[in-house]
Amino acid sequence: MSARTVLVTGAGRGIGRAIALHLARSGWRVFGGVRTDVAAEELTAESDLITPVELDVTVPGHLVALDRALPERLDALVNNAGAAVAGPIETLSSADMHRQFDVNLIGPLALTRALLPRLREARGRVVFISSINGRVSFPFTGIYNASKYATEAVADCLRVELRPFGVQVGLVEPGVIDTEPWHRMDQLIDELEADLDGPHRALYAPHFAGERRLIGKIRKNAKPPQRVAVAVERQLTRRRMRPRALVGADARFILGMKALLPSRGLDAVWAQGIGVRAGTEESTLGPGRDA
Template sequence: MVQPILLVTGTSTGIGLATAIAAARAGFRVVATMRDTAKSGLLHAAAREAEVEVDIRTLDVTDPASVTACVSAVIAQYGRLDAVINNAGAGHLGTIEGETVDDVRAVMEVNFFGVVAVTKATLPLLRETGGRLVTISSVGGVVGQPFNEAYCAAKFAVEGFMEALTPVAATVGVPVTIVEPGAVSTEFVANVGVDVPAMLEAVGPYGPALEAYLARTAAAFDPSRAQTPDAVATVIVDLLLSEHPPARLQTSDAARQFVGAKLADLDGSAVQSMVSGWVR
């Protein structure tokens, strides 16, 4: 049998790293990409520990030339592409009075347009192999959350893009799935890089609400409560191996309950009641 070729973006830490290792264990030839391969130390170490090989390459999802170069090199070496996981992304905290429109655009570039760019570049190749397209979204792509306006906007855009693409791609034999994790104990939150005192000063009258939100978020992402990257990776690899992958998949019971609350909330009152408690 031909070893399936899997391209994963954003593999330097967290879900991307764990998924690259889990997929390699499951028999995929994994092309693990990241914006800066100088940060590949954790992935190299994990691969050695797991006794698997991964092909680590540079891919900056916000740079069209980087996307084209990486995908072209993969095809030149392997001749095919059987699955793609859009995982690269960046967290962001803020509220619109305290940031610029360019700040919001930057969040959209990495979290939405990066997904669009990789999808456009790889979809013709997936069409040739009947390959799969998986995009890591978030429960924040379904439920708008306080101080996550730009981030949720980007993830909402990803969800709409993929939901609309799914039936179209299916006509040419490419299953598309959106994966929605909830709180995951990864470096993702730390990588948001928030200077809390400076942010509290900048948000002015929103300071008390931000303090309440940050306290709630710290509790939700505590390792004793949050899902682990390895647990999410297991769900993703099972999805890759599934004969009939779903269009949308949550990675935990908590995520299913959270998303379900929104999907059953026709007038928005239940969600607003829930998230308003995070800022008081």
């Protein structure tokens, strides 16, 4: 029997790289989507079962070229490629928002649609790498949260729409994972604050200070990318995929808090986490009125 085939996007680093290497070690023939020659060379050096393919999910020409780069039979697609746009929502540009959704939602959907004929033929599987941010929204990552919420909605829809064709769809939802962006998070926060205009910098100074403290605590409990890779393999090999697979005790704890606390209670937890307080002035709508 020939090796099972899988395309893993964003395989050049972090979680995607861990997934590609883990599946290759498990005997999969892996096609790893990368954006640089260096990443391609590094993957090739790791395993003979990994074939790098140039792939930026937001570039239509790359999707067209995949038709020649991939085998006729494709058993699985792992939509891992993604980006995170951070900062107070008030300060984000339209370009920031479009980029966030292009990379995390529109691009992966275009890729999935392009590969569905192969996946239908193989009665294959599609895994979307989401996040606990797709279930619970956190301050300072609002647009990223929104893109992951949308990914979850689309996966739920595809799971039913593709059911008659034998194509299974599932999500993997990690908590905090020890990848390169977390190593430079302090620098990123500094850059975000420095890029704000004066008035916004003053308004959000307490938020940024709180984020710096919180990030230091969260980073200590980050899990290795290998944990996500193992969860992906389970999704690809179990008889019936789980609609959602959480990764990490932190993800399970946060989801439990959302289930137990009312919305205002959860708001208070996040506000306390970054050390900000609600305004004390009375609403101009007057007491007892709803906006």
